[in-house]
Amino acid sequence: MLKYLSVWLLLLLPLGVSAQQAILKGRVLTEGNVPLELATIGIKGTTVATQSDSDGAFSLQVPANRDVILLVRFLGYKEQERKLRLQPSQIANLEFKLELNPNQLGTVDVRGKNNSDTREQVSVTKLDPRLTRNLPSAFGDFNKILVTLPGVTSNNELSSTYSVRGGNYDENLVYVNNIEIYRPFLITAAQQEGLSFVNPDLVDDIEFSSGGWQPKYGDKLSSVLSIRYKTPQKFAASLTGGLTGGSLHLESASKNKKVTYLVGVRHKNGQYVLQGLQVDGEYKPIFSDAQAYVTVDLSKAGADAGTTTLGILTSYAQNKYLVIPESRVTTFGTRSSPLRLYVGFDGRELMEYRTYQTGLNLNHHFSDNFNSEFILSGVHSREREFRDVEAGYRLSEVSVNANNLGEDERTRGVGSQFDHARNTLLARFITAESRNTWRFSQRSAVLFGVKGGIENIADEISEYGFVDSADYVNKSYLLQSDLNLNSKRYNGYVQHTFELDSLKTITYGIRASYWDFTKEATITPRVQYSFITKHNPDLSFKAAAGLYYQPPFYRELRDFNGQLNQEIKAQRSVHAIIGSDYLFKAWGRDFKFTAEAFYKHMTNVIPYDVDNVRLRYYARNNAKAYATGLDLRVNGEFIEGAESWLSLGLLQTKENVAGDSTFTYSQTGEITGRQELGYLRRPTDQLVNIGVFFQDHLPDNPTIRMYLNLIYGSGLPFGPPRQPEYRNAFNGKSYKRLDIGFSKLIVLESELIERKKVALQSLWVGLEILNLIDANNRVSYTYVQDVNGLTYAVPNFLTGRRLNLRFVAKF
DSSP: OGGGHHHHHHHHHHHHHHHTEEEEEEEEEETTSOBOTTOEEEETTSSOEEEOOTTSEEEEEEESSSOEEEEEEOTTBOOEEEEEOOOTTOEEEEEEEEOBOTTOTTOOOOOOOOTTOOTTSTTEEEEOHHHHHHOOOSSOOGGGGGGGSTTEEOOOTTOOOOEETTOOGGGEEEEETTEEOOOOSSOOSGGGOOOOSOOGGGEEEEEEEOSOOOTTSOSOSSEEEEEEEOOOSSOEEEEEEETTEEEEEEEEEOTTSSEEEEEEEEEEEOHHHHTTSSEEEEEEEEEEEEEEEEEEEOOOTTSOTTSEEEEEEEEEEEEEEEEEEEEEEEEEEOSSSEEEEEEEEEEEEEEEEEEEEEEEEEEEEEETTEEEEEEEEEEEEEEEEEEEEEEEEEEEEEEEETTEEEEEEEEEEEEEEEEEEEEEEEEEEEEEEEEEEEEEETTEEEEEEEEEEEEEEEEEEEEEEEEEETTEEEEEEEEEEEEEEEEEEEEEEEEEEEESSSSEEEEEEEEEEEETTTTEEEEEEEEEEEEEOSSOTTEEEEEEEEEEEEOOOHHHHBOTTSOBOTTOOOEEEEEEEEEEEEEEEETTEEEEEEEEEEEEEEEEEOOEEEETTEEEEOOSOOEEEEEEEEEEEEEEEEETTEEEEEEEEEEEEEEEETTOEEEEEOTTSOEEEEEEOOEEEOTTOOSEEEEEEEEEEETTEEEEEEEEEEEEEOOOEEOOTTOGGGTTOEEOOOEEEEEEEEEEEEEOOHHHHHTTSOSOOEEEEEEEEETTTOOOOEEEEEEEEOTTSOEEEEEEEOOOOEEEEEEEEEO
16 A cells, blocks of 8 residues: 555645635726736745736735735726735735836836726716616606716606607616516506616616617617616615605625525606696506525535525516596697687596516536526416597687687587507516626636527407598598417527727627527627827727617517517628727816717617507518717716716618608699608607716715706697608607706714614605606697698697605615
């Protein structure tokens, strides 16, 4: 046995050495907390050393049970030494902040990477999630902060939908922890909408892309919103309340930090706000949801913390909108020729949907250079739309006395309208996805993944309507169908990000998808390039180009007659974007100016009409379109300690629908020919859009603050339904809204909290004035005819001025 002793000793030697080692982790930063990449961290007097990565992070094995001196060096900065002694298998974390060396001549400023810096990505904005909780809005909806960004528009304070750079509501991707989120199908009016999926109390990171995004994100045409929920380290809770609803959230972690959880419950009652609508009646809008996000560290004993983690996201939403309308009075027209519409209602409208969603995210670090995620998610949504509403109307001329409106003078038309609907929809989705990151070096990384999904949609449509106007009864519409859609989708991507040097970065890749319902495969190459100027590190430029497909979802497939078009193809869009970021100082504080010009060329377009918040698709690839514009944004601390920004968007988007034409007539009224309409304004064509988010506080008391949210959008096009020659032919009124809030933060003394005399840590109390200028914004139009057959567009207005009280208690 002795002859094998030397062999056994050689085999056991590495284990013995490993047992006498400790692990040192940490980060290297500047004094301004900017990560330093490629800083050298080593043991003084030895050749044992490593370098920091793009986040300034490093990991180094050091001898245990002995004193060592750690030496950190970076060109242009003062060296830093630190003495330490670690126990065997101990994992220690340190942070080094290096000072600039003013005595070193000929040094070059080397830029450290920062995850919050978006200058290397095209059309990407990162937001502080704390701001979403204070933004004054009708329901405290998370998406309302997006509307203040350039290129993002929403002319409806009741809706959580938004359009980006000329796109529509269905062209936006939303992810929470890489799990894709879906919105309801049947909603027709904004007041029927519930809460947007994202719960602001649970959010840790917000990243929004308005175009030209990387291949790792999915197949849509307009935008990507990627949300990360928090991973709490200790117990915390908050309770929010107001006149429009409230929320409760809890978060905590186990003693060993192996298990963490987030729980959020929200309730919204829109009755108070909807009382400001022009239709009088009984409103019963109640929306509730509950979400939970749990993380479990599955790492084996002895392995680095976080090597294998499991994230579990669950959500349940129940939304019920019931209205029993009674009457409506609307005065419209010109100052010299005003008209007044009286409407009396009978019946009721019910919109209800329940949605369950769950997702599992298994994340494993195979090594420092390779990470893999497996995501499994499912959605179950059941929606009902019941409507039986009869409306009798009278249209009258109004007298004008000294520029004041008087009594009715003459009746121009009378009639009635009846709408019936019994629509139900059941949607079920299951998807499985693998996402991987392979870092070849500090400057080169490859991301790749595959995804497959099963979709099942059962849709029963039964709706009709008729109009009795000027003694004639006309059928407005009739839909009767029973549709079932069972299909499978597959897609995958690969992309490579390569840092040419510390100033230049290129990302390129390709994405592919296949849908077995239409038997169509798509391939979309995409590329981004950015560089920071050598002589001015505060100035950067970037560009992106790529092909983007949007395979049709269920709503794009269904035509006006309620039938599915299996021959439909994916819409295509080529994105071309150039932009620049400039960092500058004003009043001794940091600011950032961003400018981007974009052009989108779209083919295989499926035209649609906008009816409040419902999109009615033609279900045919019979159009081509374009969108072009300029987005500008400046953000920073206009008031010290309070970030604000101003956004300006300029846009033009038009489409050419094949077959759209109008007749030409002679002076005698005879048809003399047919003329193609050519390029017309798209429903989202909004020339100017301005968004402002501004914060202020008392100079000597920052606990008293003011929040201002201002939105301005020029008029959107509109036209009467089922009349192609007048489609989007008229320009609507501009959208103007100013919401302002005032708050007081009460922070309890830390001594009371430490002694556990009180559980409450702080109380935030706010007063909001919604629609401060009491603007009469229009959401849609109702069309009525008089005795002469003339059609009038009667505006449907949104909410007026309202006061709202809110509080946030944190524990």
